[in-house]
Amino acid sequence: TAHCKLSAELTKQVLALNTLDAAVAVLQQDNVPISCFVLEFLEGCRQTAPQTLSQFCLKQDSVGEVLMKITVPDGYFEQMCGLLACLIDNCSVMTCAKLFQFKMVSRLEDCARKVPQHCIPVACRSIEKVLILLSSDTIFLAHQQEDNFQIFKTQFFGEDHHLFIQDMLTCIKTSSQAEFVYTLLQRFVRVCPQESIPSISTPYFVKGFITGFSRDIVLFPEQIRRIVFSAHVFLFQIKIKSVIEIFRDVGFHTTVINIIRRSESHDILTVMVTVSFLSLLTSKYHEYLKDLKPLLNCNMLDTLIEKVFLFGHDERTQFGDDVTRIFLTMTADKDIAQELFRNNYIERLLDLLGANFPSIIQRCAIHSIGNIALGGHKVKQVLTDRYVHHLLLDILKEKAESEDTYLLSACGRLLHILASCDSVKREFVELGCVDTLLRVLRSKRDHAEVCWRALGLLSSLGFITAVHRRYVVTQDVLDMVMDVLSASAHGKVISYAALILLAIAELDDGIVRLREMGIHRPLDKATRSSIYKIQGPDLERWAGHVLEKLSLYTVAGDPAVVPDVSLLEPRRSSNDWPPLLANPFLPVDKCAAAQVGSDNNLDLSCHSPVAVGLDDAAKQQLLQLGIDASQPVFRVGRVYGSSRGLCSNCEMDGLSEELVIRSNGLTPHQYQSLIDNGWYRRGGVKMFRLRQNHRVQCCDWETRVSVEQFDYKLSKHYSKVVRRMPMARLTVESLPTHFSQDAFLLYNEYNFKKHDKTAKSKQSYIEHAVDSVISNQTVNGIQYGTYHQLYRLDGKLVAVGLIDIVPKGIVSAYMWYSLDKEVSKYSLGVYSALKEIEMVRELSKKNPEMKYYYIQGWAEGNSKLAYKAKYTPEEFYSACVIPEWVPSLKAVKEAKEKLISEQKNGFPSMKPIASIAEETTVKNKKVATDVPCSAFEKDRAKYEQLTGHKPDVSKIVVCLNYTTYM
16 A cells, blocks of 8 residues: 555555554554554555545544554654544544544644654644634534533643644744644634633743744745734734733834835735734733833834825725724824824824825824824914814815715814814804804714714804804704704713803803793703713703703893793702801892893993893892892803812812803902902903812812011012012013003913913903903002003013902912023012012002902912912911911811811701712722712702792892802
């Protein structure tokens, strides 16, 4: 049979004569020369009738036992390997038990190791056959062998077959061998159960694989796709940080990127496979190492962009998904995004928005630019200067009715990010952004992400100045919002629809239109639906504000129409913190009241309740509460109820609540009354008051310096600032607030360099730094009102202080100054405060009541505000902690401790506290677990406690509009 090459039929006849038994008997003697003849006999049978030989061998256990025990003579390992491979290849489900019983795979691997150059193809192909057999249990189930399937699989992967693959990786000499070994590696990793993955994730195995990979992609370029794909399958299964670190430390990513660099323009398949693998490698670096710098340092993104430009439209589409994932993963890292911005990658990404690029590449570029834009106002300023928003709006207009929802979503996201200041929002509106968004919403009403992106941008445009808000408050917008509320079942979509309504409800005529449309019904239904609460956490807050505004305005504007009082029922769980203050419904100071005018015009003049049509009964209710109906009253312009965000004082994620009113033309005494009760302004015509914060330790305190007792000479630092100031070169001028080009330029320069904010428009600057709530008046020789303190050094404007002169002193509202080294060395911020304290001291000679310098907000633990507590002696006030001014930091500490103690024990006549402020961890962020209640709910509860009965809606209006917040 060995030399004559018998036919298959004759071989069958020979085997039928029990020659196999004789061969086994000879082999058992372990006589090397005779064993060689027997092995040649079996090799001849294998070549002529492999299936017949396998059937005879697998039927007799003695054959398997002998083949496993025989000492293979030198020079016969190839024959033995072929024989074992033949048995394995012809193994069936019914006979595979013999394969595992006699460990034929292990014997095959041992023989192949002896002569790898001859045995690699045969051994790898046979082992792959076993893996295919073990990759699916359907064949075993068909033969009712499911139990054996699990036993065989566990047994196979319990042995060290991966070491054979590793050995073969080091022995590859030809392209054919590379093909068989890497194909076997793919199959092994795919079939390997999860519990056995650590066996192929050892540093020794990984280093061997990396060495083989780096060698073979150079030696066998025709096998690059197979080799890279095998690496992809292998890396996908690795979930061990230390192993991923090996890939990074040896610079494996550089090897992969070099494959892309060397790929020719016609070799699109190699580029596709390699980019896909690079995408996986990037995600592994990000997930397990949080380190993408190595990828940036080897110019990965440059290489990808070059390839994108090199290929045509169809090729770009084919690997666009993987390129997108790489770019989004890289730019999602804040440090990487900043580095890309500094290296001017935005310009390169913008080049990818051309019409000759497929949609998938365009949205990749847009999303990546959006991630970079989250890095701060500098980036947004660069993008708006490049008119990126114009380009995005053009894309939206062109694609509004298309099916490319991902591109529409990407455009909406980036536009929303860029709409961060009023000047940009106004430009959006003037460019027809509202009409474009409505087109998108009409055509993509069933696509949730596109809808909430568009509605989010529309809501952002809604919160701009009253003049431009007219473009948003249109019947088309209202109809669209109504349709969304009625038809959509997505929480974010409904949430942004509610936010648009909140923007509209800021306008008096907007409230009327919303009420006429009956918007409160679908909105109220949405807030009470559990699915919306899960999907849209902001919905309840925004919708609650809209409903309360609708109800409150209804009573004040049209007493004949009484809304459903159930709409005012509390919608949030609450506790009893902060402590209830003294009766807030008794008038504090009658002259402190001032009505906010309509938001739909620039003239925010005061007017009395009579102007909104209160009847005699309503006037009588006002008088019972100590309010003269002929006097003007406040209306709260906006209430941020239970808003969650990152606390600026402790950097914990928690809830806070703030009240805002808008007015102008207040008398100095009215303004002083607000200050005395915790109100403050940050510039412009808005007055703020922090109602609650997420925990006692983070409450803001208003601060004022007692000028009579303050002496800067007692401080070495302040004395040094005064001595260092070049008085001969410095001039200080006090003028009523007005627009000045020099001050405007200095203002934008300061905010850009100090706070990383984009430049404001002239109108925005006037709204913040020129307009004021107080009207300038001269009383007893003192010029009360708002003024600019202009500091000039050698005639050049270097600093501007925004101050309010009031009956009890001076309020420092804002300060901006030059940050040039030549100027900043004089500490103009400190010097201006000392100068303003001295002004108060001089003014007190005309009015003895003027004895305070108000520095406004301070919080313990906030390093940025720490300087405000150094102008001793000082007094502190916090409406959240104690309803009076306290004389020292020691008193502040005592007040906090008292409040925390009351929190634990419960407040008198109120329900005990369900929980106190605690810290927990949610997604690696510190979170405050206590939930402040709404100011509205707190005021109703307090009213009921004081009066013994619940207030009706009209009295709630009075409470909200008058002394509740004073």
